[in-house]
Amino acid sequence: MSVHSAGWREASRAAPMFAALGDETRLALVARLSSEGPLSITRLAAGSSVTRQAITKHLNVLATAGLVSDLRRGRERIWELEPEQMDAARAYLEHVSKRWDEALGRLKQLVEE
């Protein structure tokens, strides 16, 4: 029953994460950390209409969901992505993707008969 318990753990881990990602600003923050790597609040706020305080608040929500973490470098806090958690967020798409693979396998069988 290893499939069962692994899937269950994945699902319960993913729920708070989707909630944290269900916000345009937070999704944009995650996207920037994903493409640019670890960034300071100053860098994250540069050129954005969102205040530093608001960004800090959003980063804390993401941190609670385990999506990002911070480390202090000198006087600044640097935020980075927790890749393991992001992998779990992709679990849903993997399930849908697997269902397509199975269906297309059956289609292949049908038309090549």
Next chain:
Amino acid sequence: MKLHNATDRIEKGIVLRAPRSRVWRALASADEFGAWFGMKLEGDFAPGGRVHGQITLPGHGQVTVEIAIERMDPESRMSYRWHPYAVESGVDYSSEPTTLVEFHLEEVAEGTRLRVVESGFDRIPAARRAEALRMNDAGWAEQLENIARHVGS
């Protein structure tokens, strides 16, 4: 927004050793589509039309699906919208966003290349995605039970 794209769509490609006309029939006929996808569908596919049906795959129980056909360009392209993983009976999904499924057919030396793109997952409510994972897991458990019963353990 690299990440955005990564979670919004699924793309699949497969080469089928069959003529384009044969592959098109398997897509455009609701009966044939249902047969390989694992659904029992009522009605015919037509642009702008809606087809209802039931999932017939093991471990799904009584699950209703609704397919809203958008485009049908014979032997070349077909697209429709639906609620991905609308897997819980008794839940009204009609007010929720749908995903777009597109099939592209192309003639190649070996037969037909079929490309499938399902997009719009980022608009699906977070709770629904989490639930789908849970339901999928329940489906697995049920299937394992079926196997266990079958082998008489």
